[in-house]
Amino acid sequence: MFGLSFFNPALLWGLGAAAIPILIHLYNRRRFRTVAWAAMEFLVSSSKLTARRLKLLQLLLLLTRMGIVSLLVVGVARPFLTGGFLGGPLGKSKTSAVIILDNSYSMGLREGNETVFDAAKKAAGEVVSSFRHGDSLTLILMGERPRVVTEGNPSPERVKKLIETSELSDEKTDILASLRKGLEVLDGEKNTQKELFLVTDCQQNGWSVANIAGWDSVDKLMQDAEVKHRIYVLDVSARPGENAMLSSVRLPAYPCGVGKRYIVEATAATTAEKPAGRPVFTLCLDKEGNEVARTEGSEFKDGTSTGRLIFSVGSPGFHWGKISIQPDRLEADNTRYFVVKAKDSVPVLCVDGVGSLDEFESGIAYMVYALAPEKGLEGVDDIANVLEPKVVNVEQLWEEELARYEVIVLSSVGVLSVRMHDALTDFVTQGGALMIFLGDKVDPLEYSERYASSAPPKAGFLPCALGSAKGTVPGADEKEAGGETVRISEVDFGHPAMAAFRDGAGGDVTTAKFYRYFPTSPDTMNPDIQVLARFSDGSPYIVERKLGRGKTILFTSSCDVKWSNMSLKPVFLPLVHRLAYYLVSGADERYNLTVGERMAVPLDAEEASSPAEIVTPPGGVFKVMASMPPLGSGVRDQGSGEEGGLQAEPFVSFEETSVSGIYTLNTAAVPGGGGTSAPGQPGLGEPARSGRVRYFALNVDTAESDVTALAQDGIRRLIRSGEMKYVQTETGTMERIEEMRHGKEIWRYFLVGVLCFLVVESLLARKIDKG
Template sequence: MFLNAIMLAGIGAVAVPILIHLLNKRKFQRVQWAAMRFLRVSIEQNQRRIRVEDILLLVLRCLILAVLALALARPVIRAAGASGWFGQAKVTAVIALDNSYSMSQTDGVKSRLDRAKDAAEQVVNTLPSGSAVAVLLASDVAAGLIPEPTYDLNLARQMLRGAPLSHRGTDLLPAVKKSIETLAGRPSLRKEVFVITDGQLAGWRQLGEIRRLLEEHKGDIRCYLILAGEEEERNLGISDLRFAGGLAGVDQPLRFEVQVTNYGRTEARDVKVSISLDGDLPVEEGVISSIAPGESRSIWFFPRLRSEGFHAVTARLAGDRLPADDSRTVAVRAVRELRVLLVDGDVGREPRESETFFLRHALQPVPPAERENFFVKVRTITAAEVEAARFDDYEVVGLCNVTDLSDTTVAALEQYLRRGGGLMFFPGDAANVSFYNEQLHQKRGILPAAMGRAVGDAASQERFAVLSAKAVDHPIVSIWSDPAAGSLASARFYKAFELVLGSRAAATRPAGDGEAGGVSVVARFADGVPAIVARDWGQGRVVQFASTADTAWNDLGARAGIFVPLVNRTVGWLIARQDATLNIRVGEKFVRRVEAELAGRDAIIQRPGDAGEKVRDSRRIEMIDGHPHVQYEQTDLGGAYEISYGIDAKPALKFAAQPDASESSLQSLSAEQLRQLGEVATVARWTGPGPLEEAIEKQRVGTELWPMLAWLALGLAATETLLAQWFSRSK
């Protein structure tokens, strides 16, 4: 076969010397001349010799052109013994090195990544002289260390030795696809892909597609799957860390839930867990008595943040052989003061009859003497005073059984939400249902749902509805997924509006759809009807309740064990819109809106583990949709990232990246899956330090003939030159 078959057309050039020979062939004209008889004898003697010399030179020139055309077409022999006669053919290879966080697992001596690097170097050592190799880092994306094949094999070795570990998950399909795309169409006899990984099952979720790709290119690309490292029997990992409290006030006990999972095959006992703040020593420690194989257990901590601003909270386990999952970090913003404005639509005759009585106490669940210094500051106004209020002075506004709002107030409310405010809406007997449905729901999309008919009888306590204890997926109510937190179903609702979702008329949608986000159901009644709904609007958020804030229609406010955390978590969720990006997945791009005066400046980013080092990343703060934003995309490591706005400035912002917990699983490819891969690739398990050369080189067969043909063409050209000079000498 020929690698550049199109060059075979060059054989047609053989006709050129033949044409030249024919065109230059002597033509004789008979002339009667007496002296010719003396020359005839000499010509007849040399004629045969000259003809032979011309034909010989013509043949050599034709052969030179034919051999050159064949050399340029790059003929190959695929016979197994050809390499021994003609030498090994050059290889164009791609090495895909798994650097996901499961590769941090060690055997006590070396990590899987270190062993994979050793295997990759041995692969480079097997490449014949003149070969080219590209190097990719494979995780859930394919990143090019050397994106295009290079002939500098020493550079490839150097890049492999310095390949960094990431905390990304594993999906090997992008790496396999990019490897094949890199080699496809390249004129090389041997094209090889080396996927060097740990064989973790999580990385082969798209095994069927990988097999299809390899099968499709099996004829011209050979794939090697090298499994580096040994399987491990035990592993504990922190699978989740979350701020489970509603509000993060300075010097207040904050509830953090740490979930520990046993990924091993044996029971784990007396598991020590600690929590620390901003990289300091642990402030609290706890012990989980036992965790069965494959199970998860949670433990709660209540640290206090001593200062206002951004903090990194880290949970840790005792180290094991997979260090990447022994810690997990979240970022939290502590506030020194949170201002809430409550608009009371029915103040009542005494304080307890006020619409906002239970809300005020839930927001300030401390003795009266301590309310002055409590971080949540609550101001209550009547519906008549709402038009004069400045919403922007408050983080959260609550409308409680307010009849309606003036056009001026509605416009101010829109601007407030657009700039990031939070709104709680509670209905009641005084609320003008038509106004809220038409103006705040249909026209502007501020309220997530329309209010339908009011169901129930507040005067009768014989019949009531309860909240479902099962639907607790929303962050506001997720705390009740733990039975120890109590049950939402204990509260009784005697009367409530039916919240109708998706009821906005098509003609009125454009007015609010540009800023109204999707609707989420926070909680449902036991019959499935929504009881609390929420949505993002502009830069702010809205939570809408189906029943009242006081006890006129329900007894929720009287159940402090449910109402206090529900209100605080609602307020916490409302103000968390801007802080929602503080915690991202590893590999996700961080984007956050910052103060206007920072536009055009440089943000200095310190990555996890870089404390004390002088080398830091920087990013220019750019305008997005008319507002300055800081962006950072190099989030390949789990942990806390610190952002400052000057070389020596203190961190002004912290965010955290969390890795994919599925990477902690010890489950590997099964024997059947390895057999399936063996049908389209050469599978080898390598634990070191044995050589890989023999396993790879015995798979390589065939060689290219163009070097031999090039030398032959050169020899023919030299011969033709010498003969031409010899034949043209004086006789």
């Protein structure tokens, strides 16, 4: 079967012009001249003899002229045949084609000596060979972001060359985005044949089956298209087989201390139903080949195996590591990279608001023990903790240089001077972390009015206003007091600092009793304020507030043992640690990214004054200049929650991250800087301040590692409109494609028809003239 379509169907209205010859004929019959004539006998007899024949000839002439106009109009509307047996013999009209070549890392699946990508390039090359000069070809490399690699109107030879030189990326597949891009390209084309070739392994995760709205939009694009698109899905998938991958590398929640043990947890996964043996994890540090740790993973359970790799670094600053498992058919997912920033220590200033000789009275002693439990113990120097607490009272606070500390803990601190309040607020907004425990010394009215203000120019550091203290402090025995107690009943386990306590794994926070606390009502609609835990009466216990580049965490009870027994519970130590690490190590997230994500990091003004250099894993060197982030760009909230900072900072951004590995950012030296981290600076999560070299680890998205292909039926359910043809490249790709793509632009034949009709018209007119 074949169909007739028009590239410019609106021009078919011009068929009305076929009536013009009739109108001219009628007009001419009405418009004649009169001649007084003598030889009427001859005229009359001639007229009688020729009238019938002439009428017939004139009718034929009229029809011929109408035919000329009609054929001309239809020809201008650019008709073309699609499908059927006619297209082949008649040849092929000019075609606009988009070849989408999947170069996601799953295409690196090896089959013998060749990868699936090699087969895809071969198939794509064959497709391109079927086009001629004059056809419009566009090559799109399909990764997470579709990339149009052809420019202008390249010849088939040029496109073939581009295909041959295409390389695998480490991105995952996003067929939906690539298809949409391809359809948009085709929409801009004017040829009457529009074809889209999707050369892919049809890996099911790449089809975004759940994105119904996305496929609806593709469907609409195809429905709205003037010319029906023909989509060929060239399935180059290899035989299914088992694939092992390094699915994740989990960095510890605590900062990496210089000379301290640092334990990373690697998880391998396999698609094999019965995995043969355990995976062996190897860890290389800073330089490839410099293996520093090796371990055998656990037995595969539910398809995953875990191994812990322990290492330490000898210097502060950025370090990167690479963890691998044994190579298999798909190599890209057998390695993962990570970046850590090592610190000598994390200074914590603990402010005792009570000022008692007994530090346990204010509870600050519990905090110090919780922050540095190893202090004073023999033989535990290499444990990972880098927190170094120092206790001062309120008066001594003036003598401290706040900028030296990364965390300040306030415990039952009463009224602060305006200058001290402003200093603490500046400390936070510049990137410092503030933990506030309340207590007897706290005046809720004072706190609420002065420290919880959100009014400019100086917003308070407190996340919310305090109500009057609730509950009764028991005596020696709480039962004797007969006061009511509350417990933690609601925890936001989605918060990075609280995730470890899910299912009681990191300690049971519900065991603690609270006798007295300050009820609060934080503005939960404010995105900068988050409640991490609530009491059983619904009142918040832990409230976080982002302020500038720093954070404040408010505990609505005290850390002493009068208001609660939390400090005595085993869970207190991990809770304090998790929150402290969360406050100081969160910034490292921006250096551990997934392939395709944008690298973006703020720079100091001095660094930003000169071009930065980015070295990619393949060895490419790019010069980038720092720029100011546009409003609402989200650049500064990446991993640090800096959106809404008081002052915008210059930053560098790099998007060509299609290859996994370590990317190096070299900036100009900061005068006075040593190229290493400067411990004790506020905002320790800001490596930009500490050196000239930064690393970024970009890892593959392991969703791509499942090479199971989506079945043909599934593809057909997604590509509903247009004409979709599924071709398995194993069975003669081009033969099948050629069978499917018959189609012919036939306006030339209409033109020939017009010429033939003109000849006929001329002959008829001459015949009629001759009588």
